[in-house]
Amino acid sequence: MSYFFQIVVSGIVVGSIYALAALGLVLVYKSSRVANFAHGQIIAAGAFITFFLTVRLGVPIFFSFLASMLITFFLAMSVERIFLRRLIGEPIISVIMVTIGLASIFDGLIYLTPFGSENFSFPDFLPTESIVVGGVSISWTQLVGVIITFVLIGAFSWFFKKSTVGISMRAVSDDQFGAMSVGISVPRVFGLAWATAGLSAAAAGCIIGNITGLNFETLHAFGIVVFPVVILGGLDSILGAVVAGIIMGLIQQFASGYLDGNFGLNGTGDVMPYIILLVILLFKPHGLFGIHEIERV
Amino acid sequence: MSQNRWLATGNFFTSYKQEQRTFFTHLDRTIFTCFLVLLFGWPLVFEISNKYMLVLDNILIAIVAVMGLNLLLGFAGLISIGHAAFVGIGAYTVASFSQVIGDNHVFITHFWPVVIVCAGIMGAIFGAFVGLPALRLKHLYLAIATLSFQMIFEWFIQFMSFFNQGQTIYVGRVHWFTGMVGRSDHYLFWYYIILIFVVVLGFGVRNLLKTKYGRCLVAVRDNDRAADAMGMNPGLTKVYAFALAGFFAGVAGALHAYLYRGVGFESFTLHASVGYLAMAIVGGLGTLNGIFWGPVAIKFLDIQVEQFSEFVGHYLTYAPNVATALKPLSFGLVIVLFLMYEPRGIANWWRIVKSYTKLWPFRY
Numbered sequence: 001m002s003y004f005f006q007i008v009v010s011g012i013v014v015g016s017i018y019a020l021a022a023l024g025l026v027l028v029y030k031s032s033r034v035a036n037f038a039h040g041q042i043i044a045a046g047a048f049i050t051f052f053l054t055v056r057l058g059v060p061i062f063f064s065f066l067a068s069m070l071i072t073f074f075l076a077m078s079v080e081r082i083f084l085r086r087l088i089g090e091p092i093i094s095v096i097m098v099t100i101g102l103a104s105i106f107d108g109l110i111y112l113t114p115f116g117s118e119n120f121s122f123p124d125f126l127p128t129e130s131i132v133v134g135g136v137s138i139s140w141t142q143l144v145g146v147i148i149t150f151v152l153i154g155a156f157s158w159f160f161k162k163s164t165v166g167i168s169m170r171a172v173s174d175d176q177f178g179a180m181s182v183g184i185s186v187p188r189v190f191g192l193a194w195a196t197a198g199l200s201a202a203a204a205g206c207i208i209g210n211i212t213g214l215n216f217e218t219l220h221a222f223g224i225v226v227f228p229v230v231i232l233g234g235l236d237s238i239l240g241a242v243v244a245g246i247i248m249g250l251i252q253q254f255a256s257g258y259l260d261g262n263f264g265l266n267g268t269g270d271v272m273p274y275i276i277l278l279v280i281l282l283f284k285p286h287g288l289f290g291i292h293e294i295e296r297v
Numbered sequence: 298m299s300q301n302r303w304l305a306t307g308n309f310f311t312s313y314k315q316e317q318r319t320f321f322t323h324l325d326r327t328i329f330t331c332f333l334v335l336l337f338g339w340p341l342v343f344e345i346s347n348k349y350m351l352v353l354d355n356i357l358i359a360i361v362a363v364m365g366l367n368l369l370l371g372f373a374g375l376i377s378i379g380h381a382a383f384v385g386i387g388a389y390t391v392a393s394f395s396q397v398i399g400d401n402h403v404f405i406t407h408f409w410p411v412v413i414v415c416a417g418i419m420g421a422i423f424g425a426f427v428g429l430p431a432l433r434l435k436h437l438y439l440a441i442a443t444l445s446f447q448m449i450f451e452w453f454i455q456f457m458s459f460f461n462q463g464q465t466i467y468v469g470r471v472h473w474f475t476g477m478v479g480r481s482d483h484y485l486f487w488y489y490i491i492l493i494f495v496v497v498l499g500f501g502v503r504n505l506l507k508t509k510y511g512r513c514l515v516a517v518r519d520n521d522r523a524a525d526a527m528g529m530n531p532g533l534t535k536v537y538a539f540a541l542a543g544f545f546a547g548v549a550g551a552l553h554a555y556l557y558r559g560v561g562f563e564s565f566t567l568h569a570s571v572g573y574l575a576m577a578i579v580g581g582l583g584t585l586n587g588i589f590w591g592p593v594a595i596k597f598l599d600i601q602v603e604q605f606s607e608f609v610g611h612y613l614t615y616a617p618n619v620a621t622a623l624k625p626l627s628f629g630l631v632i633v634l635f636l637m638y639e640p641r642g643i644a645n646w647w648r649i650v651k652s653y654t655k656l657w658p659f660r661y
Binding site (some may be wrong): 090108 | 308349361376377429430433434436437438439442444445446448449452453455560567571574575578582618619620621623624625626627628629631632633636637640
């Protein structure tokens with residue numbers, strides 16, 4: 001039974017990271033209807049900036065965490081300003097391809113630095129022994145990561161519910177013309193949505209980097225694996241991203257915990273999200289919490 | 298019909314039959330014939346090293362694959378981020394023949410045209426199957442569905458021991474009427490074969506777009522409800538567009554397998570899919586000559602970047618492998634810049650040049 005609970009715990013850890021990573025994607029999609037295929041690269045950039053500040057410049061990790069969030073905030077905002085703003089109103093294939101092209105550009109830029117090809121890990125700043133409760137163990141990094149994730153998600157939901165900027169962002173996602181008529185600058189809101197997405201991506205990157213170590217391949221793979229998560233939760237729902245992230249983490253851990261090694265299967269954890277994605281797209285394309293707006297022929 | 302059969306200043310069609318002809322003027326036909334003779338003849342005149350022949354072969358294979366993608370994306374308006382997986386299905390059809398009956402079986406070495414067509418049909422079957430979500434989904438959701446097909450394909454190939462876990466599966470050397478095609482003639486031989494495939498399939502696409510079925514694709518792209526109201530079947534058309542794209546991709550994959558004499562997993566990753574998309578977009582979506590411009594431009598860029606990074610690598614001491622960095626960088630920049638400044642692709646430049654020379658030296 002403790003094996004079962006161990007899987008549940010690691011599923012929740014992985015799931016909460018998915019939730020945080022998916023949050024950025026949902027933020028951008030919700031306001032500007034752009035699916036950001038370069039999200040994984042922004043996650044990686046955030047993680048590497050934190051690492052660079054902590055290890056090379058000797059900044060305390062807490063401050064470098066905040067600093068990298070700030071840097072990716074402006075990075076994502078400038079990406080929106082330079083590349084995406086020209087494409088408002090263009091056909092969707094152009095927008096998708098621009099974000100794919102951006103992912104490629106970021107790939108190239110990161111490969112130019114030493115971070116692209118080597119493995120790094122953050123210095124230990126938390127106790128290294130894990131906490132064991134009733135046969136179920138969780139390491140301090142994982143625990144702190146999950147706590148930070150939930151604090152951040154709480155902060156984001158407060159931001160959207162209560163703050164003026166958050167409310168204007170929701171207004172834009174609801175009705176762009178309506179938002180314009182009450183004096184909200186729609187392009188500015190798009191920029192802010194990208195910026196907050198960059199901020200959450202940096203946070204996700206740091207947490208992933210602390211738990212699994214820094215490797216560019218694994219970090220930018222998160223940018224693709226969040227798509228099943230956001231589709232399951234509904235592309236434009238923050239609550240959906242959180243719930244679906246945890247569901248997806250649990251499914252993945254259960255698949256690799258119980259299916260791998262049995263029936264001659266292997267690596268099912270990697271493919272399960274995509275199978276679920278296809279099933280959802282066929283039967284409930286708007287996801288668990290998304291708005292029904294799928295057009296049919 | 299205009300009196301001058303060599304130069305036409307506009308459309309003077311009086312019947313549908315005239316509009317459906319392959320060549321509108323004698324000039325078109327002459328230029329095209331000259332171009333074909335040039336393409337077929339120049340390897341006989343010039344001596345080309347195998348290295349450059351391989352590049353040419355690669356470009357031609359990419360043209361076959363992009364034909365399918367352009368039909369799907371440009372003419373039918375359906376987004377696919379999994380095109381390399383379809384190409385992979387073609388290649389792995391050849392590979393599974395080779396696994397089952399041995400890589401030097403007569404069927405593979407002597408009846409290779411049959412194998413290539415089989416691979417195309419296999420691609421079409423998978424294409425139709427993957428196209429099923431297109432009945433319910435549009436735009437972004439469809440893109441993500443094809444993305445998940447790509448990921449499942451990658452996982453499946455790496456998982457199955459039948460496919461050698463993605464490691465190379467060998468395919469034997471083919472035979473021609475004169476005997477086995479040896480090492481020295483291999484790339485030249487496949488240059489001609491792939492060129493013939495490109496010409497035949499290119500004519501196929503061109504003629505298809507003049508038939509009921511081709512126009513159906515364009516109508517569904519522009520407005521599927523209107524197409525429905527006019528008596529077309531949009532759902533069927535979408536699935537059939539996917540099947541068509543799968544067919545072209547499957548043929549390209551089989552040609553790839555024969556050209557490299559082996560099938561490896563790394564040619565059919567998500568990265569390759571993005572490459573095909575870039576070729577289609579840089580060439581020009583929904584245009585016929587864009588199919589040819591795109592792969593040429595992207596492969597040419599690839600070679601230039603490789604040479605440039607070799608050059609830079611001499612001067613850098615730490616050199617993190619410049620080629621792996623500059624390739625995606627230049628590639629991404631080309632995609633983004635084309636989408637921002639020339640969304641209609643190189644085909645648009647061609648159109649401008651053509652319309653300028655048509656009336657030169659007069660302005661109107």
